[in-house]
Amino acid sequence: MLRHVSAPTRDFTRIRNSQIWDDDLSDSAFRLAVRGQALSEAKAARTTVTELADGLTGGRVTAARARKNLAHAGLLHHTRWRGRSGQIRSESLLCDEPMSEKDAERLFAAHFAQLERLERLDQSDDEPDAGEREAGEAEAPSPGTVLPEGERLGEDETSPLPVPPPTEERVKAERVLLALRRSDPRLVLGGSEVRRLAPLAAEWLARGVSSESLRHVLTAGLPGELKSAYALLNHRLVHKIPDAPERSAVVALVNCDGCERPFRPVSGEAACGECRQAAAAAASARGGPGPVRMGWRERVASVTAGTTAAG
Template structure:
């Protein structure tokens, strides 16, 4: 391997060969150290180690590992000090030779002041006392030699802002106060308190269940049973459930079924033709079952009498057949001699 080295005359950094061949330092640690040593004294006082590592590859994890390696090698030391701007900052010391803690402290003590960002040459004024009267004028006074200007512009007329009247909250459905209404309220409250057994996210307190009971009782009054009400409140819950009481109220109000229409009552029953009593007909019947049962024997006897009157004996039938045959056969010719 051949090497060709030309000593630079400007813009170079001196680094020890011990650090070049130190296997305990990673590439990121070595580059971080070289970058710090390449800065001038004034620029180094206003630059942080984090700013130096901004352009290195590997990210924050590699940078933190490089800082720990430099600290173990004695090449990096840090301390917290208050700068001239009054802020507490962390100042780091990077060296091209290993330093002990005492040696690093002596270097920090040799440079007591930390120049803050944008505050070079300025010292904080807090804590200093001066003699004599205060120089700051009181609030509302006019400096000597100045005449206060009189504001003659008219005051703006306040524009009344219309108040938006909030819409009244819908009143809960009225539940009858009788025994049936109280029973529906109690049953509805039991259904609401039992929702937590289906889904823990629908756990309601006693006061919440009592306030929502009139809405649930209206469901029961409209013909919805307990199982259907429980299914309507627990099926298809969103993720996550923010407020169980608000969710149950919204479903009770917006999913309530339509009220059951009142029936016009049963139709009037026809009267029996035999006894004039009302009966429920089957088909086109005009008599009740009792009248039909009583008239059945008489109708059967009449049918039998009618059949007997129409019955013909065998002699009459033979005579009728003979006459029919004579009518169909041609007459025989007369005999001549």
């Protein structure tokens, strides 16, 4: 809860005469206003209006009427704000004198801007600082293999290498992870968490899993109480990853007995297709029966017979 009042310097609270003699304020509304003005700045930041109204005679109904009475008098304002993480927060402003809606909005905007700056600082703590460049022309970018001038490697240090560009699977994986919050607001990941999970998700894509299938695996059947989105996603990426597809055996090349050109035999042939066709044509020209041409059924039967005999 925010306040716009004069902070007390001793163990007492100063109340404006306009509030004391305001007959439009109910006793509960006046008591709620006095309670809010009696809080210190630190305690007011940790207290909500609902907590402040606890103990008023009449229960929730009286507390709700007191809040409406203060809001109608311009002494209490409410608003909602969505932060950078997507979380919606509600905030209240208690004043010691009537304030217009526009003035209250300006105070809320300044307060939320300060909160956003603090959130950005918290998120950038684990990221390296880019630093500042002096005025003038920019130098040519270093490939990453050259040390700065005046520095050299120690005995136990290795030479710096350029950072490889992200693969296509890595880029798609990061997009899938960042878009999970659209399926469930609880699946909000920070930048460092996405960078740690991206290699695992990229391995799924490299094994033939589509982006939509990966999103379904990560969002389906979520528990009712989710304590850590990162831990749940990491567990699913590690333990549910499918097996890598098996590659079919490649038949080795052999040289043709006739033209000596390499070819892949289908069922143990010693000559390539062109040489076999030429031999069949020559045999037909001489009037001989020539080699028998096999259809696909005969070829399958011969290959199966050869496999059974070898086993």
